Amino acid sequence: MTRQSITLANQNDEWLKKQVAEEEFTSKSEAINYLIKKARSQDDYVEFVRMKLDKAEKSGFSSKTKEELLAEIKKKLNV
Template sequence: MARQSISFTPPNDAWLKAQVDSQEFTSKSEVVNDLIRKARKIELIRAKLIAAEQSGFSNQSPEERLAGFHQKARQDGKL
């Protein structure tokens, strides 16, 4: 695993220490890695939402969309 040296402001350092003291994490590094994983997941979700918004809007009702999803799943052998 790559090692890095980073500096934190006093409030951020205190928050990191509190996370470790709560025994949810065993080290500040574990807290930072967890935050990075969550940030990466948020980026992925945001990109998917943007792609969905750019694909256009549907005039179908929710029931019609669901029926279409079921039909596609049956065609793909997933239902």
């Protein structure tokens, strides 16, 4: 692993120390790596949702009523 030196705001450092003290993480490094992994995963999800929204917007508007759309969705889901 690559070693890094970072500066933390006091409240963030205190939060990290508390997480380690309460054994949520074994070290500050583990906590930071977890938070970065979580942020990256969230970025991936946001990109996925944007892609889906873009695709939906490009597909145009539907002339179906909400009842027709709901019936079509239920049929696809076998509900």
